[in-house]
Amino acid sequence: MFKALADPTRRLMLDELSERREQTLYELTARLIMRHEVAISRQAMAKHIAVLEKAGIVSSEKRGKFRMLVFNDEPIRGVMNRWLT
Amino acid sequence: MFKALADPTRRLMLDELSERREQTLYELTARLIMRHEVAISRQAMAKHIAVLEKAGIVSSEKRGKFRMLVFNDEPIRGVMNRWLT
DNA sequence: TTGACGTGCAACCTTTGGGTTGTGTATGGT
DNA sequence: ACCATACACAACCCAAAGGTTGCACGTCAA
Secondary structure (H helix, E strand, C coil): CHHHHCCHHHHHHHHHHHHCCEEEHHHHHHHHHHHHCCCCCHHHHHHHHHHHHHCCCEEEEEECCEEEEEECCHHHHHHCCCCCC | CHHHHHCHHHHHHHHHHHHCCEEEHHHHHHHHHHHHCCCCCHHHHHHHHHHHHHCCCEEEEEECCEEEEEECCHHHHHHHHHCCC
8 A cells, every 4th residue: 555655656647547537548658658758668557557456546447448447545545544643 | 755654664663653752763673573573673774764764754863872763744744635635 | 991882884685666578368440 | 350459467677675794983881
């Protein structure tokens, strides 16, 4: 969970996904490259998605040929109060 | 900042430091080992402290022979609302 | 002042993480 | 039926992160 948030690329992905709730892997990759000027391959993005899914921050649903990604902020909400009184 | 929270050992350190606000490096190391059953050297702890200090989560003050560590939760508060509407 | 204690610093080792390349597979438009 | 598309899987590469070992330094009690 914390490790999932540790990478700057993944944080950018969450920025995009919190703006537009549903996107395919390809869409998201294109957006990152164009709007945030990062140079990254789709395969690398797929790995990041896997990490985010494992942490429960992103869920995905297979729709035919596409894979829709959905952002979920609950894990972040739940865990941040650990050291906050 | 996010990377500082990514390591489980550092999170345990923050647990201890949020309980007892002021501790020396030695105290903290001993506490981690005994209460959380981690096997770690003082030098490794010093590295973790350096990371936490760089992130602003822990500040330290040299008092004679000792180095007092103080927990600071402000950076955490400030940054976690990034994806929460 | 001498020696133990708490700490700082640097070189090294090992594992993990992020990335690329390459190939394979299923879907869908034409 | 065909081929481009969107994706999955696996092997490999490289840099960074976490950890250890070894030694040096300042502080303080006896």
